Amino acid sequence: xxxxxxxxxxxxxxxxxxxxxxxxxxxxxxxxxxxxxxxxxxxxxxxxxxxxxxxxxxxxxxxxxxxxxxxxxxxxxxxxxxxxxxxxxxxxxxxxxxxxxxxxxxxxxxxxxxxxxxxxxxxxxxxxxxxxxxxxxxxxxxxxxxxxxxxxxxxxxxxxxxxxxxxxxxxxxxxxxxxxxxxxxxxxxxxxxxxxxxxxxxxxxxxx
Amino acid sequence: xxxxxxxxxxxxxxxxxxxxxxxxxxxxxxxxxxxxxxxxxxxxxxxxxxxxxxxxxxxxxxxxxxxxxxxxxxxxxxxxxxxxxxxxxxxxxxxxxxxxxxxxxxxxxxxxxxxxxxxxxxxxxxxxxxxxxxxxxxxxxxxxxxxxxxxxxxxxxxxxxxxxxxxxxxxxxxxxxxxxxxxxxxxxxxxxxxxxxxxxxxxxxxxxxxxxxxxxxxxxxxxxxxxxxxxxxxxxxxxxxxxxxxxxxxxxxxxxxxxxxxxxxxxxxxxxxxxxxxxxxxxxxxxxxxxxxxxxxxxxxxxxxxxxxxxxxxxxxxxxxxxxxxxxxxxxxxxxxxxxxxxxxxxxxxxxxxxxxxxxxxxxxxxxxxxxxxxxxxxxxxxxxxxxxxxxxxxxxxxxxxxxxxxxxxxxxxxxxxxxxxxxxxxxxxxxxxxxxxxxxxxxxxxxxxxxxxxxxxxxxxxxxxxxxxxxxxxxxxxxxxxxxxxxxxxxxxxxxxxxxxxxxxxxxxxxxxxxxxxxxxxxxxxxxxxxxxxxxxxxxxxxxxxxxxxxxxxxxxxxxxxxxxxxxxxxxxxxxxxxxxxxxxxxxxxxxxxxxxxxxxxxxxxxxxxxxxxxxxxxxxxxxxxxxxxxxxxxxxxxxxxxxxxxxxxxxxxxxxxxxxxxxxxxxxxxxxxxxxxxxxxxxxxxxxxxxxxxxxxxxxxxxxxxxxxxxxxxxxxxxxxxxxxxxxxxxxxxxx
Ligand code: SF4
Ligand code: SF4
Ligand code: SF4
Numbered sequence: 017x018x019x020x021x022x023x024x025x026x027x028x029x030x031x032x033x034x035x036x037x038x039x040x041x042x043x044x045x046x047x048x049x050x051x052x053x054x055x056x057x058x059x060x061x062x063x064x065x066x067x068x069x070x071x072x073x074x075x076x077x078x079x080x081x082x083x084x085x086x087x088x089x090x091x092x093x094x095x096x097x098x099x100x101x102x103x104x105x106x107x108x109x110x111x112x113x114x115x116x117x118x119x120x121x122x123x124x125x126x127x128x129x130x131x132x133x134x135x136x137x138x139x140x141x142x143x144x145x146x147x148x149x150x151x152x153x154x155x156x157x158x159x160x161x162x163x164x165x166x167x168x169x170x171x172x173x174x175x176x177x178x179x180x181x182x183x184x185x186x187x188x189x190x191x192x193x194x195x196x197x198x199x200x201x202x203x204x205x206x207x208x209x210x211x212x213x214x215x216x217x218x219x220x221x222x223x224x
Numbered sequence: 225x226x227x228x229x230x231x232x233x234x235x236x237x238x239x240x241x242x243x244x245x246x247x248x249x250x251x252x253x254x255x256x257x258x259x260x261x262x263x264x265x266x267x268x269x270x271x272x273x274x275x276x277x278x279x280x281x282x283x284x285x286x287x288x289x290x291x292x293x294x295x296x297x298x299x300x301x302x303x304x305x306x307x308x309x310x311x312x313x314x315x316x317x318x319x320x321x322x323x324x325x326x327x328x329x330x331x332x333x334x335x336x337x338x339x340x341x342x343x344x345x346x347x348x349x350x351x352x353x354x355x356x357x358x359x360x361x362x363x364x365x366x367x368x369x370x371x372x373x374x375x376x377x378x379x380x381x382x383x384x385x386x387x388x389x390x391x392x393x394x395x396x397x398x399x400x401x402x403x404x405x406x407x408x409x410x411x412x413x414x415x416x417x418x419x420x421x422x423x424x425x426x427x428x429x430x431x432x433x434x435x436x437x438x439x440x441x442x443x444x445x446x447x448x449x450x451x452x453x454x455x456x457x458x459x460x461x462x463x464x465x466x467x468x469x470x471x472x473x474x475x476x477x478x479x480x481x482x483x484x485x486x487x488x489x490x491x492x493x494x495x496x497x498x499x500x501x502x503x504x505x506x507x508x509x510x511x512x513x514x515x516x517x518x519x520x521x522x523x524x525x526x527x528x529x530x531x532x533x534x535x536x537x538x539x540x541x542x543x544x545x546x547x548x549x550x551x552x553x554x555x556x557x558x559x560x561x562x563x564x565x566x567x568x569x570x571x572x573x574x575x576x577x578x579x580x581x582x583x584x585x586x587x588x589x590x591x592x593x594x595x596x597x598x599x600x601x602x603x604x605x606x607x608x609x610x611x612x613x614x615x616x617x618x619x620x621x622x623x624x625x626x627x628x629x630x631x632x633x634x635x636x637x638x639x640x641x642x643x644x645x646x647x648x649x650x651x652x653x654x655x656x657x658x659x660x661x662x663x664x665x666x667x668x669x670x671x672x673x674x675x676x677x678x679x680x681x682x683x684x685x686x687x688x689x690x691x692x693x694x695x696x697x698x699x700x701x702x703x704x705x706x707x708x709x710x711x712x713x714x715x716x717x718x719x720x721x722x723x724x725x726x727x728x729x730x731x732x733x734x735x736x737x738x739x740x741x742x743x744x745x746x747x748x749x750x751x752x753x754x755x756x757x758x759x760x761x762x763x764x765x766x767x768x769x770x771x772x773x774x775x776x777x778x779x780x781x782x783x784x785x786x787x788x789x790x791x792x793x794x795x796x797x798x799x800x801x802x803x804x805x806x807x808x809x810x811x812x813x814x815x816x817x818x819x820x821x822x823x824x825x826x827x828x829x830x831x832x833x834x835x836x837x838x839x840x841x842x843x844x845x846x847x848x849x850x851x852x853x854x855x856x857x858x859x860x861x862x863x864x865x866x867x868x869x870x871x872x873x874x875x876x877x878x879x880x881x882x883x884x885x886x887x888x889x890x891x892x893x894x895x896x897x898x899x900x901x902x903x904x905x906x907x908x909x910x911x912x913x914x915x916x917x918x919x920x921x922x923x924x925x926x927x928x929x930x931x932x933x934x935x936x937x938x939x940x941x942x943x944x945x946x947x948x949x950x951x952x953x954x955x956x957x958x959x960x961x962x
Binding site for chain 2: 071
């Protein structure tokens with residue numbers, strides 16, 4: 017069967033919708049969307065999304081698996097909750113957006129260079145290392161996220177803010193070496209590992 | 225009782241009338257100019273004492289005509305309700321003091337207004353009589369129902385439960401109509417989530433077990449004559465035998481038929497048996513009887529079905545239905561559930577442009593469909609072809625803006641309903657040589673105005689759908705179900721219940737010789753003076769309700785029980801031989817002729833306002849209640865319907881020196897609100913010809929204006945009067961003030 021044929025057979029079937037229902041937080045709500053468009057119209061960032069929520073929901077129903085999961089759209093959600101408040105069908109849209117992002121991430125097909133995606137990873141790495149967020153390192157990591165030269169430029173630009181924060185003891189340069197941490201770092205690591213296992217057992221990742 | 229006329233005129237001083245008006249002067253006018261035999265003022269006329277005073281005059285002073293100058297005729301009807309006397313009302317409160325500012329400058333003109341209404345009331349009452357009993361009154365409790373579908377059966381069950389004997393005439397060999405062939409029905413009770421049995425068997429059993437209900441199957445109505453309370457109908461069987469029955473009222477529930485899907489080859493119908501309409505799917509579902517539904521071509525179990533909404537509907541394309549049939553979105557959800565309930569793995573895709581789920585449970589049912597995993601796709605289907613493995617549906621997804629080809633095992637077309645409304649009595653004569661289209665009449669009325677109920681649009685019965693949905697244009701004949709407008713089963717049941725109640729009301733009214741809606745209870749009816757009639761037939765043509773037939777000598781023959789008392793015939797008659805005891809060319813004509821007409825140089829014009837009592841007059845009353853003032857030169861006379869306005873009133877008014885005339889009726893046309901359906905429209909047509917009269921008098925066209933006014937126009941209605949006052953100021957005073 018050719019790709020096109022494959023697509024023709026799979027479109028507008030329930031299979032991807034089912035996958036979403038089974039794997040995505042609050043995914044069972046997707047089928048209840050009545051396509052009114054209120055969420056898309058309410059989203060302050062909506063115009064900048066490739067596919068606003070209403071469209072994402074229709075794409076799921078139309079079986080556009082790759083386009084949905086590789087989309088940067090749900091990563092754009094700022095959790096303002098405007099859509100949730102307004103949706104006449106009471107869909108927990110914000111949660112579904114994060115659920116979709118999370119699922120795509122777990123599948124390893126989330127867009128690599130999407131800034132929110134990148135930052136989320138930096139944050140996670142930073143936090144899980146010591147059990148405490150190291151703000152100085154996290155800030156610098158963010159500045160250097162897109163390479164050395166841009167990192168230097170941003171750092172210089174933010175220099176005064178950084179110094180100000182140090183003067184008022186909001187930021188300690190000592191954090192650069194080691195930094196503060198929780199009492200039992202290896203215990204934390206063990207907890208996280210276990211949690212990951214539990215989650216993997218609970219929600220089998222399709223295709224894995 | 226002697227025939228002597230004794231007019232009692234009563235002037236109220238309550239509600240501020242005494243403060244704002246010189247009531248003593250009004251009393252003098254009633255006596256001197258109005259020639260009232262007895263005049264009394266009262267501080268609070270509608271209180272017990274005031275009412276007792278009037279009653280005492282009726283009982284002991286021989287007063288048999290009562291003129292009450294107080295509030296609007298729409299107020300205090302309970303108080304001013306005296307038996308066996310004619311009553312007229314001068315509207316001094318809403319019509320005078322509340323429409324005028326309470327200032328010193330306004331005092332004089334306000335008093336003049338009030339004085340005129342007293343004069344008018346005294347004149348009106350002089351020409352009014354108490355309606356005498358209608359000899360046409362007839363009593364018959366039997367109801368005839370044309371059609372034994374859901375609507376007909378419901379009407380029968382409801383009417384029988386209310387104690388009225390019913391006869392159902394059904395064309396086919398069984399009761400139940402289309403519903404009998406439906407596998408399940410859309411749920412009719414909360415939580416509106418699961419399908420219900422179609423319920424037909426239960427209804428049929430109820431009917432068969434009810435001794436009050438007679439059913440004629442394989443039968444049609446071949447002749448209907450008479451009027452409410454005394455209808456006579458011939459019921460003929462297929463085999464040709466005919467029986468005649470007498471009925472008090474009739475319900476037309478002849479339902480709808482399917483649009484012919486063969487007209488939709490572009491959607492694959494007729495090209496492959498795997499494209500069916502909704503009725504076709506019901507058949508497959510009944511055959512499957514709870515098992516998997518199989519497709520017709522090769523019996524393969526359907527794994528994947530596409531529903532195409534609005535097939536040949538809501539479309540301007542030639543041969544398509546322009547309207548929405550209202551039930552088919554719900555029906556498609558129902559039918560998709562046939563698949564999902566049997567096997568949730570079956571893919572069901574409903575392609576719609578606007579999903580419409582009317583009714584109390586509509587939205588819940590839609591949600592239930594979504595819960596069950598039915599896919600709803602907003603899109604337009606351009607083509608369905610017979611593919612090698614099954615039909616292929618080509619559509620445009622309107623949300624994702626993409627062209628899609630979807631293959632399916634089965635495609636269901638949601639086609640529309642076409643009413644079985646019989647002959648279009650208003651259809652223009654077919655051109656000569658044009659192919660003859662024969663349509664079977666449902667009622668075969670012997671009425672001069674045609675065999676069936678008139679249609680409004682798209683072949684549906686005209687039934688005042690904006691305000692009074694069961695009222696057709698044939699009194700005592702009510703229509704219910706999809707013959708009236710497209711609808712589903714649940715709505716048809718509600719509709720039929722309403723129609724049954726209206727039909728009962730109509731036959732009860734007929735017993736007492738009273739009018740049906742909207743002048744329900746009115747005992748007056750058109751008196752016709754045959755000697756003067758020129759047989760012009762305008763009344764028989766213009767009567768919106770087909771009340772007037774023709775006798776053997778070709779004179780109009782009134783059927784009082786069919787009459788709604790709108791007065792359109794009275795307005796139509798050029799020789800003015802039609803009148804009502806309490807409403808006539810004289811009762812209005814004398815009012816308008818007896819206002820005080822200041823001469824040309826007095827700078828006090830007079831504007832005559834003829835306002836429909838149903839909407840325009842109440843609008844003016846309400847305007848007054850809201851403190852919206854209008855010109856003190858206006859004199860407002862309520863009319864039963866703008867259709868009752870005889871052009872002689874306009875001519876008389878112009879000849880007696882009125883400077884402007886404003887006519888206010890209800891909305892006309894397709895979305896009419898006219899309580900008498902055609903009255904306002906007919907009046908507008910009549911008035912469009914008034915220009916000739918104006919021209920012959922060398923008067924400006926602008927002096928007569930006709931408007932459609934809604935009951936909510938409480939700002940606009942007074943403004944229209946003020947506009948006329950301005951027009952008069954512009955064109956100058958009428959030279960006809962003698
Ligand atoms: S507001 Fe709710 S129902 Fe409307 S499109 Fe968005 S998710 Fe769907
Ligand atoms: S009053 Fe109206 S309904 Fe009655 S006969 Fe005249 S036109 Fe017809
Ligand atoms: S039909 Fe129009 S003019 Fe006649 S009564 Fe109704 S509202 Fe008035």
